[in-house]
Amino acid sequence: MARELRYLRIADELRQRIIGGEVGPGQLLPSESQLTQEHEASRVTVRKALAHLKRQGIIDSRQGFGWYAVAPPLRQSLRDLTTIERQVRAAGRRPSRELVRFAFIPTPPDLADILNTDSVLEITRIDRVDEQPFGRATVWVRADLAAGLSPRALERQPLSEQLGVELAGATETITATSATRSDADLLQVPRGAPLLRVDRTTTDVSGRNVLRSAALYNPLLTELIAELPPAHDGTQPAGLRITHKPATPRPHVPTVARKTA
Numbered sequence: 001m002a003r004e005l006r007y008l009r010i011a012d013e014l015r016q017r018i019i020g021g022e023v024g025p026g027q028l029l030p031s032e033s034q035l036t037q038e039h040e041a042s043r044v045t046v047r048k049a050l051a052h053l054k055r056q057g058i059i060d061s062r063q064g065f066g067w068y069a070v071a072p073p074l075r076q077s078l079r080d081l082t083t084i085e086r087q088v089r090a091a092g093r094r095p096s097r098e099l100v101r102f103a104f105i106p107t108p109p110d111l112a113d114i115l116n117t118d119s120v121l122e123i124t125r126i127d128r129v130d131e132q133p134f135g136r137a138t139v140w141v142r143a144d145l146a147a148g149l150s151p152r153a154l155e156r157q158p159l160s161e162q163l164g165v166e167l168a169g170a171t172e173t174i175t176a177t178s179a180t181r182s183d184a185d186l187l188q189v190p191r192g193a194p195l196l197r198v199d200r201t202t203t204d205v206s207g208r209n210v211l212r213s214a215a216l217y218n219p220l221l222t223e224l225i226a227e228l229p230p231a232h233d234g235t236q237p238a239g240l241r242i243t244h245k246p247a248t249p250r251p252h253v254p255t256v257a258r259k260t261a
Helices: 002-019 032-039 043-055 084-090 109-115 151-156 181-187
Strands: 059-062 066-069 074-077 095-106 119-129 132-142 167-178 194-204 209-217 222-225 255-260
Touching (some): 002 032, 032 043, 043 059, 132 181, 194 222
Antiparallel strands (some): 119 132, 132 209, 167 255
């Protein structure tokens, strides 16, 4: 038990150095030998602390290079409909994506009333920043708007710019969830790790729902930022909806719905 607590204390101390700016993104941490002497701990304990921070996405290692701090979490604005690639570039970082599914399918039952169509194009992709996976997004597009789309076209240009309709706004619902086995493999996180889930329904200028998306994000690598106007009564956060605890034993979290204009 003492050894278990020891490696967590070392990890916490190193985390504070990084959060406090003592070790900036890309900068090296002290070597394992230095940390062993500094904390009067065994190399096994130090390596366990470093591995713990790596699993959290705070540090990484490179052979012949050592351990270094990774870049801070990507900040995603909920204020408008800009693409994730543009937000990544605006932060001075490198976006990339991997398409893992592209298929026309019958509309899933839970989306039938939302998209009001019999068939949809289902697209699943992995979003990366600086080559590190931070999100998995699945998008369902009305099939009548997706006839001219192809996997190759999506590699060249964002989906929203290829639909041929003017997008007017969206409603987003943000919840917490945990990584399934497949999500853990795709996002390189432990199974059961906490994730942010963002469900979005996008409308065109006529008010028609044209897109539905469900995105999962590693909360250690991304932050969702919302700018809110003053509340009318000042007693309840704008857009907050508290859900009732379900009868099942699954853990429940509050749901926050926000409107993106």
